[in-house]
Amino acid sequence: MRPKIWLGAILLALMPFLAAAQDQHELLVQELYVKSGLAKQIQDIPRSIQAGLDQPLLEAEQFPKPSPRVIALMKALAPEAFAPEKLKAVVLPELKTGLTTSDLQAALKWLDSPLGIKCTRLEEEASTPEAYPEIDKYAAQLKKSPPTPERLKIIQKLDAALKASQTSVEMALNLQVALLLAVNATLPKEQQQSPAEILDEIKQHRPEIESALQLESLVSLFYTYRSLTEAEINQYIKFATSSAGSKYQEVADAAVKKALIAGGIRWGEAIGEAMKQLEGQTEV
Numbered sequence: 001m002r003p004k005i006w007l008g009a010i011l012l013a014l015m016p017f018l019a020a021a022q023d024q025h026e027l028l029v030q031e032l033y034v035k036s037g038l039a040k041q042i043q044d045i046p047r048s049i050q051a052g053l054d055q056p057l058l059e060a061e062q063f064p065k066p067s068p069r070v071i072a073l074m075k076a077l078a079p080e081a082f083a084p085e086k087l088k089a090v091v092l093p094e095l096k097t098g099l100t101t102s103d104l105q106a107a108l109k110w111l112d113s114p115l116g117i118k119c120t121r122l123e124e125e126a127s128t129p130e131a132y133p134e135i136d137k138y139a140a141q142l143k144k145s146p147p148t149p150e151r152l153k154i155i156q157k158l159d160a161a162l163k164a165s166q167t168s169v170e171m172a173l174n175l176q177v178a179l180l181l182a183v184n185a186t187l188p189k190e191q192q193q194s195p196a197e198i199l200d201e202i203k204q205h206r207p208e209i210e211s212a213l214q215l216e217s218l219v220s221l222f223y224t225y226r227s228l229t230e231a232e233i234n235q236y237i238k239f240a241t242s243s244a245g246s247k248y249q250e251v252a253d254a255a256v257k258k259a260l261i262a263g264g265i266r267w268g269e270a271i272g273e274a275m276k277q278l279e280g281q282t283e284v
Helices: 002-035 038-052 068-081 084-098 101-111 114-126 131-144 149-162 164-186 195-224 230-240 243-278
Strands: none
Touching (some): 038 068, 038 084, 038 164, 068 243, 101 114, 114 131, 114 195, 114 230, 131 195, 149 164, 164 195
């Protein structure tokens, strides 16, 4: 019996240390969430969704463009479905389980550096809906005055290191899924598709969506990091391709993707309920 008693005593003695380690991990996750810019980017998602409703949806016969009344309804319901606190409730557990304490510490070391702070600020500024018109203007400037081959090469290297274009495509596709789930909920019941069918529809159109978005993503990278020197970009690439940097990016991207899909489902359900209440009223 003694070994069991000793084991129990050891576990009891270790409990404060285990709890402290758990608390430290939790605090590091919270710190990373803010310092990485995720908090700010997630805060802007509802407005980005609303802005996206003013853009053309995926061309498909199953999804005719909603009427202005329905679009207004969708915009009104987006902030609740994509409420930052709801998205955060999905993202934080993913960061907590996907990253070790040493992963978090290594990522925070970069984020706390002067260059890390600068890069995060630039990324936050470029991810707001207000930045979209500026990026469009910048794209027009690039056509008139293309970047040097050296600048193009290093931005492409940064793109590959951050998997920025790949992530942008995934994010845009997830937003498209969210929009189509919402549009789907506005259709008569007999015309509605299941979430799986909508995902299949997106999958069929993925190549054409990717080709358009990859170019947009590259322009966005030029705009976002336009003030960085070649040396600074190389330092960012070094972090992004490190074990901690690449793991952080992978976990964070997957977490945001999961949160957006959950938000899209909530949005579609809310719109479906709202549309039921409109039944019998003037045709929408």
